[in-house]
Amino acid sequence: xxxxxxxxxxxxxxSLEGHKKVAVLGCRGCVTVCLAGGEKEVxxxxxxxxxxxxxxxxxxxxxxxxxxxxxxxxxxxxxxxIIEEADAIVSIACGVGVQGVxxxxxxxxxYPGLNTMFMGxxxxxxxxxxxxxxxxxxxxxxxxxxxxxxxxxKSLMNGPCGGSQNGKCEISKxxxxxxxxxxxxxxxxxxxxxxxxxxxxxxWSTSRDGGPRKLVREDLQLESGK
Amino acid sequence: xxxxxxxxxxxxxxxxxxCCENSGYLAAQMAIEAKLSYPQTVTLVKLPCSGRVDALxxxxxxxxxxxxxxxxxxxxxxxxxxxxxxRAEQRIEATRKTLQRIxxxxxxxxxxxxxxxMGHKFVEEVRGLYGKLTELGxxxxxxxx
Amino acid sequence: xxxxxxxxxxxNLHLESSLESLPREEMSVTRRVLVIGGGIAGVETALxxxxxxxxxxxxxxxEKLGGAFGKLAALVEAGENPKDYLQSKFGQLEKNPLxxxxxQTQLVDLTGLVGNFxxxxxxxxxxxxxxxxAVTIAVGLQTVFCPxxxxxxxxxNVLGLTKLTGELIEGKxxxxxxxxxxxxxxxxxxxxxxxxxxxxxxxxxxxxGSGVSIFYTNMKVGGDGLEALYGQARNLGINFFxxxxxxxxxxxxxxxxxxxxxxxxxxKLPGKYQVVSDYIVIPEEIVPVENIxxxxxxxxxxxxxxxxxxxxxxxxxxxxxxxxGIYVVDDIYAxxxxxxIKQDAELVAGEIAGKLPAEAFSVEGDQPQxxxxxxxxxxxxxRCCPHKAIEILHDAEKYNNLYGSAARMNPLACRRCxxxxxxxxxxxxxxxxxxxxxxxxxxxxxVG
Ligand code: SF4
Ligand code: SF4
Ligand code: SF4
Ligand code: SF4
Numbered sequence: 001x002x003x004x005x006x007x008x009x010x011x012x013x014x015s016l017e018g019h020k021k022v023a024v025l026g027c028r029g030c031v032t033v034c035l036a037g038g039e040k041e042v043x044x045x046x047x048x049x050x051x052x053x054x055x056x057x058x059x060x061x062x063x064x065x066x067x068x069x070x071x072x073x074x075x076x077x078x079x080x081x082i083i084e085e086a087d088a089i090v091s092i093a094c095g096v097g098v099q100g101v102x103x104x105x106x107x108x109x110x111y112p113g114l115n116t117m118f119m120g121x122x123x124x125x126x127x128x129x130x131x132x133x134x135x136x137x138x139x140x141x142x143x144x145x146x147x148x149x150x151x152x153x154k155s156l157m158n159g160p161c162g163g164s165q166n167g168k169c170e171i172s173k174x175x176x177x178x179x180x181x182x183x184x185x186x187x188x189x190x191x192x193x194x195x196x197x198x199x200x201x202x203x204w205s206t207s208r209d210g211g212p213r214k215l216v217r218e219d220l221q222l223e224s225g226k
Numbered sequence: 227x228x229x230x231x232x233x234x235x236x237x238x239x240x241x242x243x244x245c246c247e248n249s250g251y252l253a254a255q256m257a258i259e260a261k262l263s264y265p266q267t268v269t270l271v272k273l274p275c276s277g278r279v280d281a282l283x284x285x286x287x288x289x290x291x292x293x294x295x296x297x298x299x300x301x302x303x304x305x306x307x308x309x310x311x312x313r314a315e316q317r318i319e320a321t322r323k324t325l326q327r328i329x330x331x332x333x334x335x336x337x338x339x340x341x342x343x344m345g346h347k348f349v350e351e352v353r354g355l356y357g358k359l360t361e362l363g364x365x366x367x368x369x370x371x
Numbered sequence: 372x373x374x375x376x377x378x379x380x381x382x383n384l385h386l387e388s389s390l391e392s393l394p395r396e397e398m399s400v401t402r403r404v405l406v407i408g409g410g411i412a413g414v415e416t417a418l419x420x421x422x423x424x425x426x427x428x429x430x431x432x433x434e435k436l437g438g439a440f441g442k443l444a445a446l447v448e449a450g451e452n453p454k455d456y457l458q459s460k461f462g463q464l465e466k467n468p469l470x471x472x473x474x475q476t477q478l479v480d481l482t483g484l485v486g487n488f489x490x491x492x493x494x495x496x497x498x499x500x501x502x503x504x505a506v507t508i509a510v511g512l513q514t515v516f517c518p519x520x521x522x523x524x525x526x527x528n529v530l531g532l533t534k535l536t537g538e539l540i541e542g543k544x545x546x547x548x549x550x551x552x553x554x555x556x557x558x559x560x561x562x563x564x565x566x567x568x569x570x571x572x573x574x575x576x577x578x579x580g581s582g583v584s585i586f587y588t589n590m591k592v593g594g595d596g597l598e599a600l601y602g603q604a605r606n607l608g609i610n611f612f613x614x615x616x617x618x619x620x621x622x623x624x625x626x627x628x629x630x631x632x633x634x635x636x637x638x639k640l641p642g643k644y645q646v647v648s649d650y651i652v653i654p655e656e657i658v659p660v661e662n663i664x665x666x667x668x669x670x671x672x673x674x675x676x677x678x679x680x681x682x683x684x685x686x687x688x689x690x691x692x693x694x695x696g697i698y699v700v701d702d703i704y705a706x707x708x709x710x711x712i713k714q715d716a717e718l719v720a721g722e723i724a725g726k727l728p729a730e731a732f733s734v735e736g737d738q739p740q741x742x743x744x745x746x747x748x749x750x751x752x753x754r755c756c757p758h759k760a761i762e763i764l765h766d767a768e769k770y771n772n773l774y775g776s777a778a779r780m781n782p783l784a785c786r787r788c789x790x791x792x793x794x795x796x797x798x799x800x801x802x803x804x805x806x807x808x809x810x811x812x813x814x815x816x817x818v819g
Contacts, residue, residue, distance in 0.1 A: 009327050028797060033749040038796035040282065047285035051367030052328035059369070068773075125754045240817060248686060271813055273805055277757075278789030286811055291818035306686035307788035308673065308693055309757040317793070341685075370818050 001121075002030040002094045003128045004037065004114040012045070012090060013052055015111040019060065022049065023086035024113065025079060025101065026066035027093035034128060036114050037092035039066045045092060045113060070097025076104045083108060118150075136206030136213065142194060144185035149207075152178030157199045239293040239359035241268045243352065244283060246276040248306045249342050250298025256345030264349045265356045276300065277310025281317045284335060288325075293365040294355050296336040298348065304341070311339065330367045333358055393803055395733040396782050400486030402727055403428060405503040407478055407666070410438025412701030412712045413509035414460050419720035420507075421469040425727075428501055429464075430476040430492060432662075436461060438511055439533070453540070456709075477662075481506065481669050484762060484784040485696025486727055505723045506670065508692075509700045510663070514655035521553060521653050522620055528627065532567050532654045539574060549582040549648035550575055551629055553618065554590075564654035565591045566708060569600045571652070576607045584610040584646050586618060586629065610646075620651065627651040670697055671759050690719050694759050695784045698722065726783065737803050738785040739792050743770035743777035745799035752778050752791035752800060760784035761791060 016022055024046045031037030046062040053060040063086055065079035070093035076083070083089055083105055091098040092113035101110045118130040133150045139157070140147060149155045153171050160179035163170025167180040186192045204210070245251035251272045257264060273279060276299030287295045297318060299311035315337055322332035336355045340347045404420045406413045409431025417429045429436075437457050464470055473494055480491035485505060492499045516531040523529050530538075532552075552572060558564045568585060575581040590601065590611070605611065612633060619630040629646045636644070659674075660666075667674055672692040690698050698719040701712050738760075753761045760781050767775030778800075780791065792800045792807075801807065 009324060013328070028745075028747055032747045032796050035749075035751065035796045038747070039745070039798040040280075040796050043282045043798075044285060047282065047289050048324055048328055050369050051285070051289055051325075051330060054369050055329045055366040122750070125751060242814065242817065269813065269817065271810060273789065273810075274802070275788040275790065278793050278802070278805060280793040280807070280810075282807075283810055283814070286814045287817070290814045292814075300686070304685050306684070307757050307786055307790065308684070308687075310788050310790050313755070313790055313793070370815075 001033055001119065002096075002116060003034045003118050003120045003122075003130075004031050004094050004116045006036055006041070006045070006092075007113055007115055009045075009048055009052065012111065012113055013049065016049065016053075016060065016088060016090070019088040019109075021061040021063070021086050022088045022090060023063040023065060023079075023082045024049070025070070025083070025089055025091045025093070025097075026064075027068075027070040027091075027097050028066060029069040029071065029093070029097075031093055031097075031114065032066075034122065035126075037094075037097075041092055042066055045090070049090075069093075070100045073100055073104050076101070133207070135202075135204070136210075137203060139199070139202070142197075142199065143182045144189060144191065146178065146181045146185050148178055148182060149202075150178075151176070151181060157202050159195065237360065237364060238265070238267050239356055239364075240291055241265070241294050241296065241352065241355060241359070242271060242287040242292045243268055243296045243298060244271050244273055244276070244279045245298045246300055246306075246310070247272050247274055249300040249340055249344075250276070250338075250348065252342035253298065253340050253344045253348040256343065257348045260345050262345055262349045264352045267356075268352055275305065275307045275310035276314035277305070277307060279314050279317065281321050284318070284321045288330070288334065288365055288367055289369050291365075291368050291370045293362075293368070294334040294336065294359045296338065296351065296355055298351070299337065299339055301339045301341050325367075328367065330365065331362055333362065334365060393736050396736040397731065397733050398486060398783060399731045400727045400783075401488075401502045401504040402426065402730060403501070403503045404723060405430065405478070405488070405490050405501065405506045406509060407506065408438070408509035408511060409433075409436035409472070409474065410509060410511045410701070411440040411457065411460070411709070412511060412716065413438075413507070414457075414464060415713055415716035416507050416509055416700045416719060417470050417472075418460070418463055418467070419716045420723060421467050423720055423724040425469065425504075425720075425723065427470045428490075428492075428503065429470060429472045430478065431472070431474045432477055434474055436464075436472065436474065439514075478666070478669055481671075484760065484781045485694070486783050488696065504727045505696045505698065507698045507700055507719055507723075508666070508670070510660045510666065511701055512657050513660045515658055516655045518653060520656075521555060523651065523653070524622065526622055528625060528650045529622070530650055530652045532564055532571070532652055534655075535571055535650075535652050536567060539571065545575060545579045545581060545650075547581070548579065548650060550584070550650045550652060551627055551646060551648040552583070552585040552652045553620070553629075554585065554587040554654060558654045558657060559589055559591070561657050562591045562597070563657070563708075566597060566600065568652070568654070569597075569604050572609050573600070573604055573607060576604075576609060582648065584612060584629075584648065586612045586614050586631065588614060612646075622651075625649065670694070672697055688718075690715055690722070693757060695786065696723075696726065734782045736782055738780040738782050738787055739789065739800045739802040741777050741779060742799050742801070743772050745797045746770075746772060746777040747797050747799075748774050748776045748778065749796060750778075751794050751796060752780075755794045756780075756785075756791050757788065758784065758786050760786065 024042050026037050026039055026042035042064050046064050049062050063082040065082050067075040067078055069075055088109040089101055090111050090113040091101045094116040098110055098112045119132045120128045120130045122128055130150050132147055135149045148157055153169050154161060160177055164177040164180060167177055169175040169177045245254055254270055276297050279297050284295050297314055299314055305311040318335055318337045322335050326332045338351045403426040406417045406427060406429045409429055413429055417427045420427050440453055440457060476492050476494045478490055479493050482489050488503050490501045490503050514533055518525060518529050552568045554564060554568055572583045576583055614631055621628045627648050630643050633644055672694050692699060700715045700719050748763055753763060762779050762781055763776055764779050765776045770777045789802050789805060792802045
């Protein structure tokens, strides 16, 4: 799931300077699950904006709405009215959703209310951790189910660097060494030996290095192309 | 009427007190029965546990005209629901922080632990917040006035 | 709404009217109780539950039932032999067709909620799953003998309180021997050592004419008949000395010398006093049973600050845990007298009978309710519920959302605190009588 976190309120307020009527738009997808952009957070952010502006002597009207997913554009239909009424939108979906608003309402000003952080797992209430970087060419089958791209700070493919100390990464003692995790996993499943196979340089063109990515599946595409 | 506050001042802070019905609310009832005086501008909202206090309630109260809000919870380690008062305190702390960042004094949000038989403490806390709010003046963030 | 509710008490959340329309929920449950621990507390609980028509599975870790009870004469009223008492109880157990006893058996997993738990037991012969409606923990306590804490060595004349009790029950003679008891700070929170010391002291005095001195930091005699026991001891000529830190203990030539300053006499006749005796008796420390951590993990209940089971909380009795349907008998803070164990067992059995009155019944659905259309099954409520009362149910026909799933607050397991309601990021949960809209309406009426 995509993990995001609220932007500092000062940043949101700065974006909204000068606007008289804004809409805060939540998403019932990932960001509700990660407690950053659901209906509840919409209420909280809207209330904060109103009070902050009141306090600054520049009252603003704030409308509130939440849709199923801001990454599936049909859902914006439900909130069309408030979006059209507002002169600026704060989307508290992930960056995909913010762009969804921009694409769907080309003439509207839209601002992000969250910082989109990573694809990760919810380890406990209030704790999330990165697990995948969407490299487009998954290697989990050889790394014992622990991702070297996302969990090794340097995305090394053939074992740890010299900075691995007592199972921790040299960048911080709070970060596990990804390769230690891989080694431990492989030991548990009796496959440490597989580490002897050198992995050839990874083709990063399927990752961000290949430029903006797009997936088209002809087997699924509708004739209209839309 | 329980509370009698000098009508001399023009500013009478409006307070919303979210009360856990196992402690804060009973303490308030006790204060009322004992005819202890406390400011008349306090609205009590009875909730099953301080853990039911939504961060949004605190903001909505301030937005809708309160000058201050308070949450009255069970004593530490003595929440009827074990961790309700801990969660409430976490949410209040977070709310205070955001209020501060939007230019509203965090002291407008008060939290206190008390037991059902502490009518005096209820009064003390309410008066304490009332006094503080009188100094601070009206909540600059209220949208409805 | 306007200011009319000021000081009238409460903002009216229209509690009654919204409760009236609540649907009742049909429950079906298993009327079987799992009792963990085959000591006296477990045995009493099993019998009490069976008496109320419940089937009982009583499990014990060791090979035989009875626990520490046989060694603890202090538990029974004077004149009764604990072993005889146990034998009669075992007889009742055996005769009761509702009770199944499994020794050398441990609980390794518990899923589900009150009324419908599934317990996984490991017995000598392998794994077994049992459906139970409630669980009672009666694992008792463990004692650790640690004379070093009193500055003493392990010598034959340094006795633990339960060891002495055991020797007295075995019939060992102490004719003409003098005793000193020291009830120090390590066991101050518990009443059991005080009762035990008093009973032993009286017994020694009456049977062997021993001279007995009891040093104590705080005499705990809160409990039925305990004050009388203390009075009886005093009348028999047992000496009581209140002490603070300044106690010196010395072992020499098979004798024990206690040097101390008495805070009371000290005012009039200052200086050090000495008491010499043949034996010194100190209480064993009382600690949770060794597998308590695993048990707690399996049961998903919380321990108190001192790592004991049961809630040490003014709102919740010590027989209750953080979860509905899981109870504690013979909690550590009680006096652990037989009378109290019986009382606890009765209370818990009564509680279970009230909770699970029949195999099928209906209850008021006044717990928080989830609007499935808004629930994203994020697990926040599930994880935050202090009472682990929430289940995630899958029913594609019933739940009209993407997942065909939704969280549900189980009416039997939920204690109605509203924590989940405040946590839900999707505003999917509403609590009857305390709806968001009701609270917000009050707030919007602040300035009218
Ligand atoms: S818009 Fe972003 S946050 Fe919302 S569902 Fe799509 S990916 Fe998740
Ligand atoms: S290898 Fe690539 S796709 Fe697989 S988990 Fe790591 S980043 Fe994700
Ligand atoms: S917290 Fe709300 S959205 Fe999440 S599972 Fe519970 S009811 Fe559903
Ligand atoms: S009301 Fe409290 S006990 Fe009931 S499900 Fe919600 S959090 Fe759990």
